[in-house]
Amino acid sequence: MPLRDALMARRSVRQFSSRRFRLSDEADLQLLSDLLWTAWGYITPKRRSAPSSHNWQEIELWLLLPEGVFVYDAVGNRLVARSDDDLRAASGVQEYVATAPLHIVLVAEKSKVTGKTPQGVMETIFTDSGYICQNIYLFCASEGLATVSRAWIDRPALAGKLGLGPTQAITLVQTVGWKSEE
Numbered sequence: 001m002p003l004r005d006a007l008m009a010r011r012s013v014r015q016f017s018s019r020r021f022r023l024s025d026e027a028d029l030q031l032l033s034d035l036l037w038t039a040w041g042y043i044t045p046k047r048r049s050a051p052s053s054h055n056w057q058e059i060e061l062w063l064l065l066p067e068g069v070f071v072y073d074a075v076g077n078r079l080v081a082r083s084d085d086d087l088r089a090a091s092g093v094q095e096y097v098a099t100a101p102l103h104i105v106l107v108a109e110k111s112k113v114t115g116k117t118p119q120g121v122m123e124t125i126f127t128d129s130g131y132i133c134q135n136i137y138l139f140c141a142s143e144g145l146a147t148v149s150r151a152w153i154d155r156p157a158l159a160g161k162l163g164l165g166p167t168q169a170i171t172l173v174q175t176v177g178w179k180s181e182e
C-alpha cells in the first residue's frame, strides 16, 4: 500500500473481533513475522526498521498472546517463549485488553542509555518507542489489522508479572488484532 494510503487508513481501534493469531497456521505466523519485522526488525546487521537515539536499540518487544509470553528475537527472526501464562488482562486497565489477541509490550533496557539524567533516559526510551509504535500502526493500516497504542498501564504490576529487572522499563503497549464488526 502506498504510504499516503496507509496514513489515510491509520487509526486507533479498541474493539477487537474474537479472531486470534493461530501459531500453528503458516499464514498467521508469516503475518506476525512481517508485523514484528516492520515494527523493529533488522535491515542490515546494524540498522533497524525504526531509529533509536545513538543507535542504542534499547527496546525489546515482548508479546502477550493467549498461549503465553514471548520475546521477539529480531536477530534470529523468531519468538522466544518465556512463559505459558496468558497475561493479556494484566497489560492494561481498559476492558478490551483481556480479550484482544495480541499485546506487544515495549520494554526498554535502560542501562543501554548512557550519559543521561534520569529524565533524559525516560525521554529517550519513550521517543524511541514512539517510532516503533508508528511502524506498527502503518503496518496494521496496510494489512487491514486493528491496533492501538497504550500508555494507560499498571507498569509495576505488569513488570512484576513479566519478571522484569530494575534496569528494565515498560514504555508503551501496542495492541493488535482484527476490528470487531459490531
Ligand SMILES: Cc1cc2nc3c(=O)[nH]c(=O)nc-3n(C[C@H](O)[C@H](O)[C@H](O)COP(=O)(O)O)c2cc1C
Binding pocket: 010, 011, 012, 013, 014, 094, 148, 149, 150, 151, 152, 153, 172
Ligand atoms: C503515547 C500514546 C498513548 C496512548 N494511550 C492510550 C491508552 O492507554 N488507551 C487507549 O485506548 N488509547 C491510547 N492511545 C491512543 C490515542 O487515544 C489515539 O491515538 C488518539 O485518540 C488519536 O486517535 P487515532 O490514533 O485514531 O488518530 C494512546 C496514543 C498514544 C500516542
